[in-house]
Every structure is written in structure tokens, then in C-alpha cells.
Amino acid sequence: xxxxxxxxxxxxxxxxxxxxxxxxxxxxxxxxxxxxxxxxxxxxxxxxxxxxxxxxxxxxxxxxxxxxxxxxxxxxxxxxxxxxxxxxxxxxxxxxxxxxxxxxxxxxxxxxxxxxxxxxxxxxxxxxxxxxxxxxxxxxxxxxxxxxxxxxxxxxxxxxxxxxxxxxxxxxxxxxxxxxxxxxxxxxxxxxxxxxxxxxxxxxxxxxxxxxxxxxxxxxxxxxxxxxxxxxxxxxxxxxxxxxxxxxxxxxxxxxxxxxxxxxxxxxxxxxxxxxxxxxxxxxxxxxxxxxxxxxxxxxxxxxxxxxxxxxxxxxxxxxxxxxxxxxxxxxxxxxxxxxxxxxxxxxxxxxxxxxxxxxxxxxxxxxxxxxxxxxxxxxxxxxxxxxxxxxxxxxxxxxxxxxxxxxxxxxxxxxxxxxx
Numbered sequence: 001x002x003x004x005x006x007x008x009x010x011x012x013x014x015x016x017x018x019x020x021x022x023x024x025x026x027x028x029x030x031x032x033x034x035x036x037x038x039x040x041x042x043x044x045x046x047x048x049x050x051x052x053x054x055x056x057x058x059x060x061x062x063x064x065x066x067x068x069x070x071x072x073x074x075x076x077x078x079x080x081x082x083x084x085x086x087x088x089x090x091x092x093x094x095x096x097x098x099x100x101x102x103x104x105x106x107x108x109x110x111x112x113x114x115x116x117x118x119x120x121x122x123x124x125x126x127x128x129x130x131x132x133x134x135x136x137x138x139x140x141x142x143x144x145x146x147x148x149x150x151x152x153x154x155x156x157x158x159x160x161x162x163x164x165x166x167x168x169x170x171x172x173x174x175x176x177x178x179x180x181x182x183x184x185x186x187x188x189x190x191x192x193x194x195x196x197x198x199x200x201x202x203x204x205x206x207x208x209x210x211x212x213x214x215x216x217x218x219x220x221x222x223x224x225x226x227x228x229x230x231x232x233x234x235x236x237x238x239x240x241x242x243x244x245x246x247x248x249x250x251x252x253x254x255x256x257x258x259x260x261x262x263x264x265x266x267x268x269x270x271x272x273x274x275x276x277x278x279x280x281x282x283x284x285x286x287x288x289x290x291x292x293x294x295x296x297x298x299x300x301x302x303x304x305x306x307x308x309x310x311x312x313x314x315x316x317x318x319x320x321x322x323x324x325x326x327x328x329x330x331x332x333x334x335x336x337x338x339x340x341x342x343x344x345x346x347x348x349x350x351x352x353x354x355x356x357x358x359x360x361x362x363x364x365x366x367x368x369x370x371x372x373x374x375x376x377x378x379x380x381x382x383x384x385x386x387x388x389x390x391x392x393x394x395x396x397x398x399x400x401x402x403x404x405x406x407x408x409x410x411x412x413x414x415x416x417x418x419x420x421x
Contacts, residue, residue, distance in 0.1 A: 020174030044371015092165030156259015212350025229359030237366030268325025296327020
């Protein structure tokens with residue numbers, strides 16, 4: 001498969017895109033905190049603005065991308081993100097980037113990232129044979145884990161050693177590399193035909209979105225996954241807003257160490273991927289989901305107890321990130337297997353988009369809540385409260401039939417109504 005130039009171009013482009021995304025996810029908040037002296041509320045708003053496109057656009061983008069060539073969507077998204085981050089870097093170097101402009105940049109990058117992420121998740125099916133999907137997904141997942149390790153570490157180091165505008169410029173260069181690589185894909189994609197009557201497109205898109213929502217709500221396992229994911233993502237968004245303030249201001253850690261602590265989730269995620277291939281078949285999918293979520297989410301309860309910037313503090317933060325990454329990835333892979341098992345083939349894309357929409361839709365509100373709590377309650381108390389909130393996710397799963405899933409995956413649920421794509 002690696003001899004296939006189109007797949008190689010996709011892999012290089014996706015890797016570069018993930019590095020740019022994970023670098024900018026740390027650089028832009030640190031720019032606000034360290035350069036613009038943003039307060040807790042302002043940082044919460046900044047993160048919420050960047051996450052809002054997930055809530056506003058993901059369902060529509062999912063239905064829309066099915067009608068376009070994924071290569072075109074990814075190339076245009078990369079070009080837009082390059083321009084947005086490049087403009088931010090230039091304005092920052094000239095001293096003209098304030099918080100209002102940073103809000104615009106973060107929102108633009110968030111919108112374009114929704115388009116890119118949906119498109120690249122659909123692109124592999126159109127570029128490789130079905131018998132190559134497992135290896136292809138494994139390669140793409142490996143690059144994502146590598147980006148989780150390298151992106152925050154690189155972004156934090158650049159902010160600490162050089163400046164936030166230079167770090168933003170590096171993020172723009174990653175998106176440029178992705179743009180150039182994906183442009184090299186030459187294979188003509190098989191795209192579903194457009195409706196013969198253009199005026200029927202909106203009802204068709206609306207009906208497809210409704211079918212996905214109805215299917216997920218009607219299935220007990222998928223409904224529980226949505227509720228647990230929403231509880232986790234809401235609390236995690238609040239926690240990360242406080243966390244990004246707690247590390248530099250309460251523990252007095254430099255940007256490089258902040259990035260390193262966040263990068264520790266990457267090696268943990270690699271371990272979680274390996275464990276996901278063995279543990280559910282040995283202990284049961286339900287038991288693995290609940291225990292992994294409790295262990296990974298509970299790791300952050302230790303962070304509020306840390307004081308100072310000693311080596312032991314850094315080691316403890318690395319350990320927390322590693323355990324959180326391992327538990328989180330184990331949950332993600334197991335949930336994906338359950339979702340794919342219970343979902344008919346014709347509903348796979350819409351089920352995934354619906355779960356993403358419901359699970360990630362509350363993250364802007366979570367970020368706003370984190371900023372408010374940090375402002376009103378203080379960083380240490382807010383960190384403890386938001387970390388405890390993440391434990392709602394394993395509680396929801398433990399109280400549902402999802403916890404009773406055994407070693408074998410359930411059969412696909414019956415779906416009434418049209419499922420054609």
C-alpha cells in the first residue's frame with residue numbers, strides 16, 4: 001500500500017495537518033495567556049469560539065462533504081488555515097494582534113478544521129481497496145498519535161524559546177505542507193451523483209441528518225455513548241481552560257514544560273491502542289469501557305494537589321497525561337468498535353457524525369464554564385471540580401446496559417427507512 005503514491009500523499013498531508021492542528025491548539029491559547037495577558041474568562045471565550053464550529057456545522061458538513069471530492073475540500077481547508085495562521089503570525093510579530101482579532105483567527109481555523117476532519121475521514125474509503133482499510137486506518141491513527149506527542153511539545157517549546165507568533169508561523173507551515181502533499185493526489189474519486197433537481201437538495205440533506213439522529217437516539221448503546229461523551233467533553237473542555245491557566249500561573253511552568261505535559265498523552269494513546277486489541281476480548285467490552293474511563297478521567301484529580309515547578313511536579317504531570325491518554329484511547333477504540341458493530345453499513349457515516357455532534361456540541365459551553373469557575377472560585381478549586389465532573393462519564397456507562405456488553409460485539413441493529421448514501 002505504501003507504494004501507492006496517492007495514499008502516501010494522503011498520509012503525509014494528514015500527518016502535517018494534525019501537527020499543525022495540535023501545535024496551534026496550544027500556541028493560540030498560550031499567546032492569549034502569556035502575550036496578551038488574557039484572564040480566565042477571556043481564555044474561556046477564546047476556546048469556546050474555536051470549538052463552536054463543531055456544534056454549528058458538523059452535521060451539515062458531514063452531509064455536504066458526501067457530495068464533493070474530499071481532495072478538493074482538504075486542499076481548500078489547508079489553504080484557508082495557512083492564510084489564517086500566517087496572518088495571525090504576521091500581526092503578532094508587528095504587535096498588532098489583539099484578543100478580538102485572535103477570536104476571529106481561532107474561529108476561522110475551527111471552521112476549516114471541521115471541513116478537513118470530515119473530509120479526510122471519508123477520503124480513505126475512496127482512495128484504497130476495501131482490503132486495505134485496516135492498514136490504512138492504522139497508519140493514519142499512528143500519525144495522529146505522533147502529532148499528539150509532537151505538536152504540543154513543539155508548540156510549547158517554540159513559545160518558550162522564541163515567541164508565540166513564531167510558533168503560529170510554524171503551524172501555518174505545517175498546513176502548507178499538508179496542502180502541497182494532498183494536491184498531489186491524482187486518483188479520481190467515486191462521488192455520489194448529485195440530485196437531478198437541485199431544489200430537492202435541502203430536504204434530502206435534512207432527511208439524512210434526521211435519520212442519523214433517530215437511529216442513534218433509538219439504540220440503547222449509542223444513546224449511552226452520546227450521553228457519556230457529552231458529559232466527558234463538557235467537563236474536559238472546562239478542565240482544559242483551567243488547566244492552561246493553572247500550569248503557567250499557579251505552578252509557574254514555562255511553555256515548553258506545558259507542551260511536554262500535554263504531549264505525554266500521545267505515548268499513552270499508543271499504549272491504549274495496543275490494549276484495545278486484547279482487553280475487550282478478554283474481560284468484556286463493557287467492563288473495559290467503564291474501568292478505562294474511570295482510570296483515565298480520574299487521573300486528573302491528582303493535578304490540583306501539585307505545588308511548585310519542581311522535577312517531581314513535572315514527572316507527576318507526565319504520569320497524569322500518560323494515564324489519561326492510555327485510558328482515553330482505550331475507551332475511544334472500544335466505543336468505535338461497538339458503534340461500528342451495532343450500526344448498519346448504510347448508517348455508519350451519519351451515526352458517527354451524530355455522536356460527534358452530541359458529544360462535542362457542549363464543549364463551547366464547557367470552555368466558558370471553565371473560565372467562569374477559574375475567575376470566581378480560583379484555579380485550584382476549579383480544577384478539582386472540573387476533574388471530578390469528568391467522572392460522570394464512567395458513571396453514566398456503569399448505570400447503563402453498555403456496561404454489560406460481553407467479550408463479543410453485539411449484532412447490527414435493525415434500521416427502518418432509507419439508508420442509501
